[in-house]
Amino acid sequence: MFPLFSLVAGIGTLLIWYYGGWSVLRDELSIGVLMAASVAAGDPERWWALAYRVELEFSSAYAAIGILPPTYEPRATASIGEMQSMIARLIERGHAYAAGDASGDVYFDTASWAGYGELTAQRREDMQDAADADPRGKRDPRDFALWKGRKAAEPATASWPSPWGDGRPGWHIECSAMARRYLGDAFDIHGGGLDLRFPHHENELAQSRAYGDAFASHWLHNGLVNVNGQKMSKSLGNSIFAHDVLAQARPVVVRYALAAAHYRSTIDLHDGSLVEAEAAVDRIEAFLLRSGRALTAGAPTVLPVPEAFGTAMDDDLGVPQALAVLHETIRSGNASLDAGDLAAVARARAEVRAMTAVLGLDLSADAAGRDGSAAHGALGALVGQLLERRAAARARKDFTTADEIRDALAAAGVLVEDGADGTHWSLG
RNA sequence: GGUGGGUUGGCCGAGAGGCGAGGCAACGGCCUGCAAAGCCGUGUACACCGGUUCGAAUCCGGUACUCACCUCCA
Structure with missing residues (x-):
């Protein structure tokens, strides 16, 4: 949603891991399954079709406000194998474990990773688990899912075989696996919204470092956009919002409005x-x-x-x-x-x-006369005639007639301005 | 409870010990036949209470209010 990343990409040669707004595009798996599960049973739209529809809406909004297109937008579903091998190695290294129950879940063992909490400067001991959290098969409530065993209600098309049973990857591992696959074990900048610092980015960092990657050198967290004081929804609401805003103002104006405040605020x-x-x-x-x-x-x-x-x-x-x-x-x-x-x-x-x-x-x-269309040319010819008559009226100090012409043009949406170098008109 | 933000003039929004960023709006002036555009000028703003300092919106301590995140989902 932010011009931020196109700004960075535009002025430097930095390697960007596009994130934030792009996450919806890449996490088609999770968002699609989640949303499809929440819609009415009779809705025929498949989770992947839904995710792709959202992706298209976002892409067109980004393009409209001049956000440079990403070099590549990997999809989580194309990297399931990479995720599984990452999980396997984390288990080997003692940083992850399969749940004790029959769920088929695999969790990252936060107690095994000393650096856990470094990104957000939190101490693991101080972290409080949500009161209503379901402990599931976790050894510790602070552990997070790397692999989720398939649940009966979930679509078969969103399930993959794995050494730990059929299921799908956890949210965080998607990003770590794709980052190392497409950017390597070390890259310059990881961006994203401020709201994703914890748990998501913290968890990515922990699992990638535990795996052996250097991961991101810098983190760029942008502030969120509120609409009329209201926090923006992270789900479909965003695309509707973008659509609405773009209907209210020119894209360049929307971009200016978004860029006018510092990216972190x-x-x-x-x-x-x-x-x-x-x-x-x-x-x-x-x-x-x-x-x-x-x-x-x-x-x-x-x-x-x-x-x-x-x-x-x-x-x-x-x-x-x-x-x-x-x-x-x-x-x-x-x-x-x-x-x-x-x-x-x-x-x-x-x-x-x-x-x-x-x-x-x-x-x-x-540049002046930017619009070379036939309609603009025709309008110019007509306006030109009126301006000639107005100029003649002004020359003979017939200001009543001159002002009538100017008012008539104004009523038609044509703004007339007299400058030292002559009279100019514009659509305004 | 933890962590990280925020509170700046009518509005938006930077700044971060001394000089009033910038934009929008408003008011005055110049220009203009009148306008428009443009230019010039006009504001003693930094939540509150203390403290440090020659000097604090900026540093320190405290208070209030407020926002976000705390691994369910993404």
Whole structure:
């Protein structure tokens, strides 16, 4: 759900283990089985079809707000063998055990791993098990499932044979096994939502390290997105939400709204935040439009981002401060425009374009006359005629007629602005 | 009970011992036939109580409120 990962992928050469929003795509097994089990008995949709439908919805929402596509999105169901061999080795090493009951479950033995709790700085002794937890075949309530024996109510298509009986992998092992398969036994960054730090990431770390992998060097945990003060649902609600938000504002505005707060803070998306983001984006676009008109003759200059922008981004992805640099550059560029200092305008414009490129803000108004469609051309011809008549009226100081034309255009959604370099119109 | 966050001006949202990030909104001015856009200006904000310091939104101690996670599921 966050531009965060595309930002990281966009500015560096870091190896990312896409997680967070992507988890739904990859954990099709667990989510599909769970959700299919909870829907009405008469629902004909299979768990894998359901999971895939959700995956498609997420993918299209991500693409819409300009999140770079992952290099690869492995599926849990394609790595069952890797998970089983990981589990087998954990048992060999004394870090896991098959449940004493007939469940077919296999658990990770948290007491056997001294580093348990290191990611979230918790001491194992202090951890309190949920009052309503079902101890099942665990030796200790803090142990977690690596393999889950099949239950009668679960679909046969979500069950695999294993040395410990038919069943399916536990949630955490899916990620550890896929990480080592596709990224190797050591990789740079593991990302994810703050809500997944414990137990999920803690458990992944424990089992992967116990297995012998170095695992992730860094962890990147992003804050969650609230909607009108409400915590977002982790299930299907998210995709509906994304759909709704994208219906309310342009994708670039949604991206701006999500990026405006630091990635680690909780972002509250309310109706007002979209309006504010729209205003900010409009301001950026207006500058690009204005400067583009002023500089038509000159070839676009390519400049690096301002140093302050780079410093902000380098400091734990300080996007809010980077945006401040962007707006400051625009303010100064606008002032240069008013002063007629075209060299400064060109510099500001090149810097703004460099910054918006880094931020992944796809601004369509980067050049005047962006829309080359036939409809736009026809509209332009008609508006042009009206503006000519208005110009004539203004020339003879017939402001009543001039204002009538402007009002009529405004009523049709065409904004007319008189600048020092002539009259411009835009759809707004 | 454990762990980790949060509380900043009308709103959003950075910052992290001295200089009021930035955006939105508002008000004044310049520009404009009038507008719009743009520019210039206007704000003594940091939950509360103590403490340290020449100086605290920032450090220390405490209090209040609040959010998240605590291996059932993902």
